[in-house]
Amino acid sequence: MIPKHILVIDDEQLVTESIRRLLKKQGYNVTIAESGIDAIEKVKIKESGFDLIIADIRMPEMDGIEIIKKLREIVRKPTPEILITGYASDESLKQAEELNVADYIYKPFDITEFLNLVRKNLGK
Template sequence: MAKKILVIDDEELITKSLLKLLDKEGYSTTVVRSGKEAIDKVKESNYDLIICDVRMPEMDGIDTIKEIRSYLERSNKKIIPEILITGYADIEKYEKAMDLKVADYIYKPFDIADFLEVVKRNLA
C-alpha cells in the first residue's frame, strides 16, 4: 500500500509541483492550502508524513504542526513526521521548528533528488 503524504502549502504552484512529483514516486498525496484544512484532513485520515510550508496566511506552519500534534496526542494517535519547507531565511521560525523537533527543515528552492531523499528517509 502506498505511503500517505499530506502536503500543506498556500502556493498553488508548489502544491501542484509536489503533488505531481510525489505521485510519480508512487506516494498517495493529499494537498491542502491551509492549516485549518490540514487539521481537518488529519482528523479524517491517517498519514505517514506531513510536508508543510512555514509561511501561510491565518495559521503558519509552526502553529499548524502544534495543532496537529495536539490533536494526535489527545486522540492517542502516533505523531506523524513533519518536514517544514520555506522560501525565507527566518532564524526565529527555524529555532521554533527545532524546538518542536520536526524531522526536517528545507529551504526552497530545493534540489528534487535531495528532497526525495529526505521524504524517503522520513518514511523509512
C-alpha cells in the same frame, strides 16, 4: 505493499501541485491542504492518519509551526514532519528545532535532496 500517504500543506497552488506530481510519480498517495484549517480537517477525517506531513513555514492565518503544534494535538500516531520555506527567520528555524521537527528544506529545492528527505522520514 500499501503506498505511504503524505499530507502537503502550502497556500501556493503551484508549489502543492508540483510536489503532488513529484510524489505521485514516486508511488506515494498525496493529500493537499491549502491552509492550516484545511489540514486540521483532513487529519481529523483520515482515520488511519498520514505517514508524513510536509508544511510550508510561511502561510497566512496560521504558519507552519502553528499548524504542526495543532496537528500534534489530534494526530493518533507519531508522524514525521518536513517544513519547507522560501524564507525562514532564525526564530522560525529555532522554533522548528524546539519542536523536534524532523527536517526542513528551502524553496526552491533540489528534487533529489527533497526526495531523499521524504524517503528518510518515511523510513526507506
